[in-house]
Amino acid sequence: MATLNPPLAAPGSGVGRSVLRRLGESSALPILAVVAVLILVWYAGAVLLNWQTEGDRLVSAGAPYTGLDHVLATWSAKRPVLPAPHQIAVELWTSIATVRPTSPRSLLFHAWVTLSSTLVGFAIGTGLGILLAVGIVHSRVLDKSLMPWIIASQTVPILAVAPMVIVVLGNLQITGLLPKAVISTYLSFFPVTVGMLKGLRSPDVMHLDLMHTYSASRAQILGKLRLPAALPFLFASMKVAIAAALVGAIVAELPTGAVAGLGARLLAGSYYGQTAMIWAALVAASVMAGLLVWIVGRAEQIVLRRTGGRA
Amino acid sequence: MTGPALSVRRRPWLSAAVAVGGAAVLLGWLGNGALGAAFWVLTLLVWLAAWRLAAQLAEMPLRARSAARIRDVAVPLLFGLTLLLLWELLTRGLAVPRILLPPPSEIAATFAASLPILWADFAQTFLKAVLAGYVLGCGAGFLVALLVDRSPFLKRGLLPIGNLVSALPVVGIAPVMVMWFGFDWPSKAAVVVVMTFFPMLVNTLAGLDAAGAMERDLMRTYAAGHGATLVKLRLPAALPFVFNALKINSTLALIGAIVAEFFGTPIVGMGFRISVEMGRMNTDMVWAEIWVAALAGSLSYGLLSVVERLSTFWHPSYRKR
Numbered sequence: 259m260a261t262l263n264p265p266l267a268a269p270g271s272g273v274g275r276s277v278l279r280r281l282g283e284s285s286a287l288p289i290l291a292v293v294a295v296l297i298l299v300w301y302a303g304a305v306l307l308n309w310q311t312e313g314d315r316l317v318s319a320g321a322p323y324t325g326l327d328h329v330l331a332t333w334s335a336k337r338p339v340l341p342a343p344h345q346i347a348v349e350l351w352t353s354i355a356t357v358r359p360t361s362p363r364s365l366l367f368h369a370w371v372t373l374s375s376t377l378v379g380f381a382i383g384t385g386l387g388i389l390l391a392v393g394i395v396h397s398r399v400l401d402k403s404l405m406p407w408i409i410a411s412q413t414v415p416i417l418a419v420a421p422m423v424i425v426v427l428g429n430l431q432i433t434g435l436l437p438k439a440v441i442s443t444y445l446s447f448f449p450v451t452v453g454m455l456k457g458l459r460s461p462d463v464m465h466l467d468l469m470h471t472y473s474a475s476r477a478q479i480l481g482k483l484r485l486p487a488a489l490p491f492l493f494a495s496m497k498v499a500i501a502a503a504l505v506g507a508i509v510a511e512l513p514t515g516a517v518a519g520l521g522a523r524l525l526a527g528s529y530y531g532q533t534a535m536i537w538a539a540l541v542a543a544s545v546m547a548g549l550l551v552w553i554v555g556r557a558e559q560i561v562l563r564r565t566g567g568r569a
Numbered sequence: 570m571t572g573p574a575l576s577v578r579r580r581p582w583l584s585a586a587v588a589v590g591g592a593a594v595l596l597g598w599l600g601n602g603a604l605g606a607a608f609w610v611l612t613l614l615v616w617l618a619a620w621r622l623a624a625q626l627a628e629m630p631l632r633a634r635s636a637a638r639i640r641d642v643a644v645p646l647l648f649g650l651t652l653l654l655l656w657e658l659l660t661r662g663l664a665v666p667r668i669l670l671p672p673p674s675e676i677a678a679t680f681a682a683s684l685p686i687l688w689a690d691f692a693q694t695f696l697k698a699v700l701a702g703y704v705l706g707c708g709a710g711f712l713v714a715l716l717v718d719r720s721p722f723l724k725r726g727l728l729p730i731g732n733l734v735s736a737l738p739v740v741g742i743a744p745v746m747v748m749w750f751g752f753d754w755p756s757k758a759a760v761v762v763v764m765t766f767f768p769m770l771v772n773t774l775a776g777l778d779a780a781g782a783m784e785r786d787l788m789r790t791y792a793a794g795h796g797a798t799l800v801k802l803r804l805p806a807a808l809p810f811v812f813n814a815l816k817i818n819s820t821l822a823l824i825g826a827i828v829a830e831f832f833g834t835p836i837v838g839m840g841f842r843i844s845v846e847m848g849r850m851n852t853d854m855v856w857a858e859i860w861v862a863a864l865a866g867s868l869s870y871g872l873l874s875v876v877e878r879l880s881t882f883w884h885p886s887y888r889k890r
Contacts, residue, residue, distance in 0.1 A: 285726065288724075293730070399620070399624045401627075403647065403648035406645035426670070429668060498736075501736040505738040508740070509828055524743075525744070531748070533748065536744050540742065547736050547737050
């Protein structure tokens with residue numbers, strides 16, 4: 259063992275270390291470490307932020323208490339400024355598992371409302387994005403005149419317009435799912451258009467020339483060369499788009515008086531000072547965002563494998 | 570790719586004359602009531618003429634660089650003006666209820682008449698909340714990225730989490746921040762900080778890896794330490810990524826501040842004005858506020874682009890111009 263260069267193939271040499279090293283080289287261990295630190299910071303933050311209010315409560319209760327009691331109290335406060343992670347977990351559990359999924363008290367019900375408008379908006383946005391990209395690739399006029407406006411459209415904080423869109427469409431007797439989906443559409447079409455445009459222009463000149471020598475029509479070039487080449491770009495931008503669609507759906511639920519949906523849950527929580535409710539809705543939204551992006555990623559793998567890509 | 574250039578190069582002045590003249594006639598017509606079928610036929614004609622003009626301009630073979638640049642501005646401008654004209658003609662011609670969609674002329678009038686209010690809202694939302702939050706969030710993200718960069722372990726742990734958080738609906742923390750920091754602008758700035766932090770962190774980390782192995786080896790042969798390599802090689806190489814984050818964040822920041830105002834605010838601010846005037850059905854005021862937001866968003870984006878251009882002039886993407 260004291261040699262400088264131990265033989266590489268010596269049986270059993272450095273097994274323990276290699277396992278450790280593999281753990282260190284994959285990102286599982288670092289991620290777990292970071293998450294653990296975050297949770298610790300969270301608990302510490304809960305102590306700090308709830309210290310004042312809980313202290314006041316303990317003092318007014320009159321009974322003697324120790325420092326430990328005080329710390330524990332900050333982690334189990336009725337109306338915490340910052341709820342501890344386990345309180346959020348309890349809130350999630352009670353609002354998911356103990357009530358029927360169809361009742362408006364269930365988080366699943368609200369998540370479903372948000373999810374449905376997200377998906378509708380995402381579908382329309384993706385379709386619109388692809389259509390625009392195809393149009394821009396084929397028309398120089400569209401490229402020159404429309405493209406700058408598509409980019410400019412995203413510097414407009416569209417979410418600010420959300421209340422107006424909701425109210426205006428409400429006046430036209432369009433309520434419920436569609437107005438929220440409109441906001442999601444607006445947010446999700448842009449990444450798809452830009453990504454798809456890049457993808458449709460990605461085939462190199464050699465391949466395009468080859469199609470020309472086959473005397474392929476524009477539609478054939480589109481269907482057999484450009485679209486397949488654009489698939490990886492499409493999926494990459496769809497991941498961005500679906501996250502944006504979710505944000506759109508949540509924000510669109512704020513101004514409607516907030517009847518149902520995760521955004522409504524946020525608003526209700528902030529009205530009634532139910533911080534655990536807000537955080538539970540936030541966790542639900544985050545989990546949903548993660549799942550949606552993951553699903554798009556899976557679809558990407560499957561489709562690219564089917565089309566012979568190297569994914 | 571498009572058809573023979575001959576057909577469209579013919580007489581752009583004719584389409585320009587038809588478009589401008591027709592537009593003038595149409596706008597005059599609006600004031601005199603009684604719109605018939607002829608009005609809509611002329612509208613269609615003007616639209617087609619404008620489209621044709623755009624096509625002619627787009628296809629025009631321009632040798633001079635300055636002329637090409639003017640054309641690149643003129644075509645989208647033409648498109649925008651046509652859109653404004655159609656908006657005006659349709660809303661007034663079809664007598665669309667003002668609550669649904671006010672004509673642009675009316676929005677402009679409201680805009681001009683309520684400049685003090687708009688300025689107060691702008692100062693509250695943009696100059697205080699957005700700027701403070703943007704600077705703090707982007708600065709913190711950048712500095713943390715520099716620190717994290719020194720530890721590969723932390724980097725591998727933080728990068729996936731940062732990417733995940735960038736995809737999360739972070740705006741949702743707005744109610745929490747309003748609860749913690751009160752109704753005035755600090756709570757909005759806090760939302761902006763959280764929203765802008767992670768995109769900056771992730772992009773800077775990616776950018777710091779952008780310098781090639783060759784260049785790094787070269788720095789090593791010069792016996793350059795971490796600091797020198799960072800300042801002379803890796804930070805300049807990371808600049809395009811940093812600017813990308815700055816641009817993404819400029820939109821996010823405005824959104825964050827406005828949305829946070831829906832959860833509680835003193836009686837001034839763009840988000841506050843939008844929700845209140847919408848409740849009163851003053852759609853023109855809402856649109857004026859949106860124009861302010863669009864203007865602020867576009868101007869900051871443009872400013873960032875100019876600064877980016879000046880500081881990353883060496884980047885290959887600018888070479889062809």
